[in-house]
Amino acid sequence: MIRFGPLIVLAALLALWQAAGMAMRVETLPTPLAVLPELWALFASGEIWGDLRASLYRLAAGFVLALATGVPLGILCGRSAAVRGFVSPLLALFYPVPKAALIPILMLWLGAGDLSKITIIYLSVTLPIVYHGQQGAAAVEEKLVWSARAMGTGRAGVLLRIILPASLPELLLGVRVAIVIGLIVMISSEMIVRQNGLGYDIFNAMDMAQYRLTYAVIVVVAVLGFVLDATFERLRRRLTFWAPERQDQLPTGA
Amino acid sequence: MIRLDRVSKTYTRAGGGEPVRALSEISADIADGAFVTIVGPSGCGKSTLLYIVGGFVPASGGAVLVEGKPIAGPGPDRGPVFQEFALFPWKTVRQNIRFGLAEQNVPRAEADRRVDELLDLVHLRQYAALYPKELSGGMKQRVAIARTLAYRPRTLLMDEPFGALDAHTRAKLQDELLQIWERERKTVLFITHGVDEAVYLSDRILVMSAAPGAIKADIAVDLPRPRRREELLRHPRYQELVIEIGRMMDTTA
């Protein structure tokens, strides 16, 4: 029941959509059964792969950069009042900024290529990683650090072998939030710029009145979101099996 | 009168696993106005029994009858006082005590009068505007008792109400409770780990045995009332009872 919960919910949502489509009988709300062949064609013709690859490449690149810089920065923030005093106000300043909306400005600076899109994902994804990294590192029990110091661990060793693993549960919650945010920023910046990628496909199909195609791409995006989140969630649980589970942390993103 | 008629309880656990037998066929009659205390080893089901009498947790077998009628859930005739205080943290002392009166639609002026009366009774007049987080443990417990007394339940269900307090505060609250009881003659069902507390307060002590809980002994406390601590401590019968029940507890644990 617990494991199949999402599948049951999915089936129920599809049934709801089917019923709505059958009741409305309009071209702009096709039923899932009508969208299915379109979805099949999308993959069979290979049409979607290019855009899927383009989108995912940018997401992955932005993410790797964010992890490489955000994790150390977050941990330092959590352990040093000076670093925190510098970084926290900047985080607070950028928190309410609609990051995806910066894409036109970034394109002005970095050109219309991948660089501006990777940068936008990097910027938006770094924030939750730094924030949660800081929360995790700041909450590490001081006695743990003392014990390690007493056993002869150096400062760097403490950061790497005590603070990092101890803040991992909180940090990974941040990464989970970041995945959802990254996806949102990726899709919305593609919708704004309208060059390529899944976000572009959705609107392009709509503008050409290919409504079934619009829905097919949306389904692809939805599945992508679910698969990314569920895959990461399994990884997260495996990495932090020792930590008490916090159930109020389910995926949503700003 | 409250009658426990072969009350038993088995907890089934949500994730599967062995069900826990907490109580097996508990029967007892609790007379109106009696002060009855339940003692027994930790985990023997004392709280469970109290929750069932309160109507908060359903029994798996048997029934609880109040005046001959089986209970249907909680009701203002049986007022609980929990070990954890369970005060509403978003309400002041005054608002906490007033809660039950508002729920019973007692007119405003009358409710205010009753709250003032209770504030005096538990000596919390000058703390009426404070929030629970600003109170000490003993003060919180007094608020909890006043909140329950406010709606005048016929029976008080008290689950280790003084368990979390220091010895001095506990002794003071025991005396206050006895004074209230002498005056209002409510039925009290009281749970404690302290044998001396049980003997000092009660008319009757039910000793429970460990899992699944059952009543192992039913002891009448034949000590004079009103009770005064210094006199009682020297009373030979008091000492006998404490030793006797203490011994029973040792063998059940």
Place this chain on the structure above:
Amino acid sequence: MILRALRSCYSVLLLLAAWELFARSGMVPRTLLPPVSLVLQRTAIALATDTFVADLATTLFRLLAGLALAVGLGIALGVISAQTRAGRAIFEPLVRVLGPLPKIALFPVLLLTLGFDNTPRIVLVLIDAIFPVMLAAHYAARAVDEKLIWSARAAGTSPTGCVLRVILPAAMPQILTGIRVAAVIACVVVFLSEMVQPGDGLGDQMIRAARAFRSVDMFVPIVVISGLGFILDTLLALVRRRALGWAG
């Protein structure tokens, strides 16, 4: 007081100063990076211009309408679903499926089914902002100490009364935290919806500026919507502190 506040966010001042100096140094063309002072000056002018204020009002209306719906429905759904076993069983899988879905991807569906005016944007804000509120309400309602509920039930409170007068106030601290998150999400989403499908509103201002390469005017709507998010967040933090003095 003010001095202390300024010192506590010295890094922000440093950043703004660096931006100003860099922009004025002549190393980058003004069209790429206008100085902060110019952006702020232009923002002030915009806020005194009727057309801009009209767009601001449009955005604000959509934002607040969507947020209000998200708060109302989120609290109701979260708390009610926590009351029954079936509700609790459905809640988590539902959120696991719908949570990671980028709601903005549904925007075309909303446009197609609800028309091209305010409604689809309000609904988009609703379906995005409802999640933090609903999650907070649901899990906080589940975590309410059962003894609090029992105390009320014994005092004669009905089950519905318990939900309204015990569970809801007990869950309020977490719910307000959820609402704060939702408010910022709402600001972001309404702005994006106006950029993705322009027509009016602050997002439309941004798109028009971008198409005409008026770089200063591209910064202005961003400053305004971020400021709006900041103000909402601060106000809600204030409400939380005021109304929830009781929470430890």
